[in-house]
Amino acid sequence: MLSREENDAVTQVGPGTPLGEMMRRYWIPVCTSRQIANKDSAPLRVRLLGEDFIAFRDTNGKVGVLEEMCMHRGASLALGRVEECGIRCLYHGWKFAVDGTIIDTPNHPDPRFKARLKAPAFPVREEGGIIWTYLGPKEKEPPFQRHRFMDAKPENRCVLRINVQANYLQLWEGGCDSSHVGILHSDVARPGWLDQTFKPTTDPLNPGAFASDDNAPRLDLEDTEFGWHYAAFRNMPPKDGVAVENCRIVPLIMPWTRIIPSPNSYYTVFEVAADDFSTSTFIVVDSSQTVNEQHIIKILGLDDPRFYDPETCEFTALPAKRWGQNRQAMQQAWTGFRGIETEDAVMSLSMGPIMNRTKEHLVTADQGVMRLRRRILQSIKRMQEGGDPFGVMVPDLSTIVAGDYIVPIGTRWQDLAPANAKLQAAPREKAPA
Amino acid sequence: MTEIGLGALLDKACSEILRRRPAQRGSRLVVNPDVYRTVAAARPREVERGIPLMVLGLELDKSAEVPPNMFRLAE
Numbered sequence: 001m002l003s004r005e006e007n008d009a010v011t012q013v014g015p016g017t018p019l020g021e022m023m024r025r026y027w028i029p030v031c032t033s034r035q036i037a038n039k040d041s042a043p044l045r046v047r048l049l050g051e052d053f054i055a056f057r058d059t060n061g062k063v064g065v066l067e068e069m070c071m072h073r074g075a076s077l078a079l080g081r082v083e084e085c086g087i088r089c090l091y092h093g094w095k096f097a098v099d100g101t102i103i104d105t106p107n108h109p110d111p112r113f114k115a116r117l118k119a120p121a122f123p124v125r126e127e128g129g130i131i132w133t134y135l136g137p138k139e140k141e142p143p144f145q146r147h148r149f150m151d152a153k154p155e156n157r158c159v160l161r162i163n164v165q166a167n168y169l170q171l172w173e174g175g176c177d178s179s180h181v182g183i184l185h186s187d188v189a190r191p192g193w194l195d196q197t198f199k200p201t202t203d204p205l206n207p208g209a210f211a212s213d214d215n216a217p218r219l220d221l222e223d224t225e226f227g228w229h230y231a232a233f234r235n236m237p238p239k240d241g242v243a244v245e246n247c248r249i250v251p252l253i254m255p256w257t258r259i260i261p262s263p264n265s266y267y268t269v270f271e272v273a274a275d276d277f278s279t280s281t282f283i284v285v286d287s288s289q290t291v292n293e294q295h296i297i298k299i300l301g302l303d304d305p306r307f308y309d310p311e312t313c314e315f316t317a318l319p320a321k322r323w324g325q326n327r328q329a330m331q332q333a334w335t336g337f338r339g340i341e342t343e344d345a346v347m348s349l350s351m352g353p354i355m356n357r358t359k360e361h362l363v364t365a366d367q368g369v370m371r372l373r374r375r376i377l378q379s380i381k382r383m384q385e386g387g388d389p390f391g392v393m394v395p396d397l398s399t400i401v402a403g404d405y406i407v408p409i410g411t412r413w414q415d416l417a418p419a420n421a422k423l424q425a426a427p428r429e430k431a432p433a
Numbered sequence: 434m435t436e437i438g439l440g441a442l443l444d445k446a447c448s449e450i451l452r453r454r455p456a457q458r459g460s461r462l463v464v465n466p467d468v469y470r471t472v473a474a475a476r477p478r479e480v481e482r483g484i485p486l487m488v489l490g491l492e493l494d495k496s497a498e499v500p501p502n503m504f505r506l507a508e
Contacts, residue, residue, distance in 0.1 A: 001439065001440075001443065002440045003438060003475070006440050010440075218451075221448075358475035361488075363490050367448070370447055
């Protein structure tokens with residue numbers, strides 16, 4: 001449990017809040033490249049850390065991220081015309097380039113005015129099928145970080161975005177809560193649960209595929225520069241006469257990322273805080289083989305239009321309709337929902353927009369959740385003391401290891417993921433004297 | 434903000450509980466009275482009904498001898 005003050009500190013992301021200032025020190029996923037795929041296509045409204053922005057792709061294919069309100073009189077630039085290398089506000093025709101340069105001010109033709117002012121625009125990168133921006137102080141801008149999926153061929157990668165009306169931490173906590181997987185996701189983690197005959201899921205792309213039906217995993221955790229990582233050990237029958245156990249290693253990367261392994265792919269998941277009450281979950285699946293996006297969508301349960309709209313990326317489940325649960329289906333299926341992301345999202349939605357953590361009753365199986373909160377608070381403290389938040393100065397995150405292994409009992413799990421503890425922050429370059 | 438808040442204290446206690454064999458974990462988690470008051474304030478209904486405050490599966494107890502950022506596992 002947390003005190004009320006601590007609960008506020010780990011959930012409030014707006015401008016001026018300690019957590020919000022910490023999150024602004026990282027490069028942030030804005031939207032998928034696909035959402036603004038075409039030159040001069042419609043601008044996209046985006047909410048990040050309690051602030052509103054638009055993203056658009058200009059005539060040359062360059063992407064801009066600007067504050068949503070036109071700097072002139074505050075109309076939404078989401079309504080604007082994207083044409084001839086810029087976006088033009090409908091109201092009075094002010095036009096801006098992707099870097100915020102003011103191109104035109106029809107009602108105030110003085111050229112000196114345009115030259116002096118600049119619209120609030122933010123640095124942009126496009127990598128791995130995602131548009132990224134940096135919202136923090138200019139002098140603190142960190143190197144752009146590489147993730148493993150950025151090196152995958154486009155056909156070996158799939159990028160999805162899911163907007164959920166719940167605080168980011170509820171979703172992220174689910175990502176480091178290993179003991180829920182074999183229960184909530186019983187239908188994929190423990191097929192045969194209904195008649196108590198465990199048959200492992202054989203789909204190599206399914207992150208809920210477990211080699212064991214042990215529902216009380218033993219956790220071991222270790223702090224790292226990028227955040228922390230854990231190993232969840234599950235009992236298994238001996239293999240070839242050797243006593244073995246299942247070991248799943250999951251890294252948690254500040255300020256909202258985790259990597260979940262499946263037998264032949266990786267799920268890199270970003271729980272990007274849109275504001276205190278809503279989250280954009282970006283799920284990037286990469287593999288050494290071709291990734292069938294429709295299959296991933298089905299695994300996640302996002303092929304059901306009652307819950308997910310691929311055009312707006314909105315996930316909808318109303319409490320008045322018991323979040324869309326199918327009680328009839330529960331005769332054969334554990335949750336009455338279908339798919340891993342749908343089940344996870346509904347659990348977070350059911351907690352309310354911001355969970356009141358003063359009321360919870362944690363047990364030792366919840367240590368991942370406790371460690372996550374502690375690392376967030378430590379990262380904020382390090383920033384407030386003048387340092388960099390955890391991991392922000394690690395330029396290459398692509399060597400971080402996640403994995404699911406069957407190992408002889410007693411195996412040191414850190415030896416399976418040696419790169420994780422070795423990653424260190426790069427020194428900041430000092431300005432020349 | 435100090436690092437040693439309630440959340441960090443529980444994470445530390447959890448590590449210590451898991452480090453011990455089950456028989457050596459004790460049945461009470463003893464904390465500073467200020468920490469105890471914080472937990473009690475968050476669970477008024479349990480206090481009202483005389484239900485023991487359980488934290489990490491152990492009964493919460495208080496002692497002024499335990500500093501605010503520490504805990505003790507006891508029988």
